[in-house]
Amino acid sequence: MQAQVFKAMGDPARLTLLSRLASGEGHTIGSLSENLGMSRQGARKQLQVLVAAELIELHKVGRETEVTINIGQLQQARAFIRELERQWDQRLSALKAFVEQTDPSSEADG
16 A cells, blocks of 8 residues: 555646645645636546545535545555565664674774
């Protein structure tokens, strides 16, 4: 599922949509699609990608469709990135220790 989340966030238009939803307030598809440079139908297609990645949810409210962000899915993506950071920090620390241990300039001149 993580791959689908990151793929969905890999598009500038979808990132803009997510940014607009980040306040936590619900928006209609019409309000979200304003100033995106695409039609309402184009925005709907982008929203469907975000729905498939479970980054947003759509709710019918009368004649309108309200869009809300799924914070839980974003938190899972963030946790994934933090785990990658932790692993890279460990690898870099090990590399640093190795380099310092084998650095000839650290040996005493004989």
